[in-house]
Structure formats: structure tokens, C-alpha cells
Amino acid sequence: MSSLAGKTALVTGASRGIGRGIAMRLARDGALVGVHYGSNEAAAKETLADIDRAGGRGFLVHAELGVPGDADRFWAGVDAGLAESGAGAGVDIIVNNAAVGASSDFQGVTPEEFDRLYAVNVKAPYFIVRQGVGRLRDGGRVINISSGVTRIAEPRVMAYGLTKGAVEVFTHTLAKELGPRGITVNSVAPGIIETDNTATQFTTPEAWAAAAAYSVFNRVGQPADIADIVAFLASEDSRWVTGHLIDATGGSLLG
Ligand code: NDP
Numbered sequence: 639m640s641s642l643a644g645k646t647a648l649v650t651g652a653s654r655g656i657g658r659g660i661a662m663r664l665a666r667d668g669a670l671v672g673v674h675y676g677s678n679e680a681a682a683k684e685t686l687a688d689i690d691r692a693g694g695r696g697f698l699v700h701a702e703l704g705v706p707g708d709a710d711r712f713w714a715g716v717d718a719g720l721a722e723s724g725a726g727a728g729v730d731i732i733v734n735n736a737a738v739g740a741s742s743d744f745q746g747v748t749p750e751e752f753d754r755l756y757a758v759n760v761k762a763p764y765f766i767v768r769q770g771v772g773r774l775r776d777g778g779r780v781i782n783i784s785s786g787v788t789r790i791a792e793p794r795v796m797a798y799g800l801t802k803g804a805v806e807v808f809t810h811t812l813a814k815e816l817g818p819r820g821i822t823v824n825s826v827a828p829g830i831i832e833t834d835n836t837a838t839q840f841t842t843p844e845a846w847a848a849a850a851a852y853s854v855f856n857r858v859g860q861p862a863d864i865a866d867i868v869a870f871l872a873s874e875d876s877r878w879v880t881g882h883l884i885d886a887t888g889g890s891l892l893g
Contacts, residue, residue, distance in 0.1 A: 640668025645730040646670045646720065646725055646731070647872065648716060648731065649735055653682035653685055655833030656861045661696065662865070663862070671695070673697065675698070675699070676703060697719030699712060703736055709766045730774070732778075739795060743796065744796045747797045752797050755797050760805065763805065774821060776821065778819075780812060783864070785827055786828060788802050790887075806883055822879060826867050829852060830849045833861065853887065854890075857888070859887075
């Protein structure tokens with residue numbers, strides 16, 4: 639039997655990149671997967687089609703995050719998707735993956751962009767979990783995607799890094815809050831992973847080579863490198879791990 643058979647998982651930002659990789663892996667492990675997206679419906683449908691083709695099950699959840707009412711719309715979409723799928727109202731796994739990056743460095747970021755980074759990367763996951771905590775079954779899982787920049791100082795993306803620091807505080811504090819229900823809460827901090835996001839930052843072979851050189855393995859990570867770690871945290875095997883951050887940077891800048 640697949641390890642997540644009978645479980646329901648929700649993955650925010652599952653239309654593309656790391657989120658898509660996570661959604662596909664959890665579906666392969668047997669979970670019914672809510673494929674959340676913000677604006678790229680075509681990409682979200684592709685994720686769902688890939689899940690279907692691989693013999694898995696999923697449904698779409700549309701909600702722009704970082705705007706008033708986002709968590710309400712998210713859960714309304716989840717409820718509709720669960721009903722359509724003939725599944726119960728409860729969920730077992732929430733993966734907070736959707737996030738936006740900073741377009742400017744320490745000097746350049748505007749107060750408006752700073753607020754937007756917090757609204758999407760911190761406030762949205764906080765209220766998604768808070769509103770969903772009653773639907774999250776005992777023994778469930780919350781997995782938050784952080785970033786290697788909480789360990790590796792990167793002034794270029796300082797404001798974004800601050801939001802991920804908040805995600806890590808959210809993780810271990812929520813782990814204490816939900817522990818009595820057997821729910822684990824962990825975060826995963828990717829290093830440089832090849833996605834649409836990084837494709838806009840590394841535009842030449844030389845830039846990709848420099849990105850690869852951050853890792854002791856001398857390669858850029860792939861979404862599956864993160865999805866496999868999330869699959870472990872989502873599984874029963876990780877039951878004794880909570881409030882923890884897994885560095886998934888491929889040993890970037892170990893010193
Ligand atoms: P992408 O930019 O490739 O994809 C982002 C996903 O999040 C998309 O599915 C997008 O939906 C969704 N999303 C973004 N903003 C919103 C919003 N306002 N409302 C709703 N959905 C939104 O990101 P990555 O795959 O690269 O990153 C995924 C996670 O990993 C993020 O938390 C990121 O911070 C983290 N990370 C990534 C690294 C990397 O090198 N790629 C390194 C370290 C951390 P839509 O398609 O509809 O736009």
C-alpha cells in the first residue's frame with residue numbers, strides 16, 4: 639500500500655516549480671492532492687494532468703494569496719475540491735510552499751514591496767493554517783518551505799530572507815501548539831533549485847555554473863530534491879521529528 643493512501647494533502651503554489659514537484663510526489667505516494675495556484679491556471683491544470691497520468695488523484699484550488707480574504711477563498715476552494723472528489727472534509731497534510739521573492743536589494747526594496755513579501759510569505763500561511771486547524775486531522779503534518787538564505791547572508795534578497803526567518807519561527811512555535819494533537823510541523827530550506835523563479839535570476843551558462851558551485855555536489859537542485867524530503871516529512875516515518883528545519887541546500891557554502 640502507498641504510504642499516503644487515504645490521506646489528503648494541500649500544496650500551495652503547486653502550479654509550478656518546487657510546489658509542482660511536491661504535489662506530484664505526494665500524489666505518487668497515494669495522497670489526494672489539492673493543487674493550489676494563484677494566477678497560472680494553465681500551469682495548475684498541467685500539474686493536475688501529470689498527476690492523473692501517473693495514476694494519482696487531485697483537484698485544483700484557486701486563491702491569490704497576500705490579499706484580503708485569501709485564506710477564506712483558499713478554504714472555500716479546498717472544500718469545493720474535496721466535495722467534488724467525494725472525499726471527507728478533513729485534511730492530513732498542509733504544505734505552505736507558495737511565496738514571492740524580492741525584486742530589489744536592501745537599499746532598493748520599497749515599503750510596499752516589503753508589505754507584499756510579508757503578506758504572501760508569512761501572513762497567508764499563518765492564516766491558512768489557523769483557519770484550517772480544525773480540519774487538520776490529529777496526527778497530521780504541516781510543512782513550511784523556507785530558504786537557505788536564513789543561514790546564508792544574502793543582502794541582495796534581505797527582505798525576502800526576513801520573511802523566511804518568520805516562517806521558521808512559525809514552524810517551531812506551531813509545533814509546540816499542535817504537538818498535543820500528534821501533528822508535526824517542520825520546515826525545509828532549499829538552496830538554489832531550477833524553477834521559473836531562478837530562471838529569471840540565472841540567465842547565462844556562467845551564472846548557472848556559479849549557482850551550481852554553491853553546493854558541495856556542484857549542481858543546481860531540482861524540484862524532486864525538495865519533494866523527496868517533503869515526502870519523508872509527510873509520512874508516518876517522520877512522526878518523531880517536529881519543530882525542525884531541514885537544510886536542503888545541497889551543502890551550500892558549508893564553510
Ligand atoms: P515559483 O516562482 O517557480 O512558483 C511559485 C508558485 O507559488 C507558483 O505556483 C505560484 O502560482 C505560487 N504563487 C506565488 N505567488 C502567489 C500568490 N500571491 N498567490 C498565490 N499563489 C502564488 O517558485 P519556486 O518553485 O522557485 O519556489 C517555491 C518555494 O521554494 C517558495 O517558498 C520559495 O521561496 C522557496 N525557495 C525556492 C528556491 C529556488 O531556488 N527556487 C530557493 C529557496 C527557497 P502561479 O503559478 O499561479 O503564479
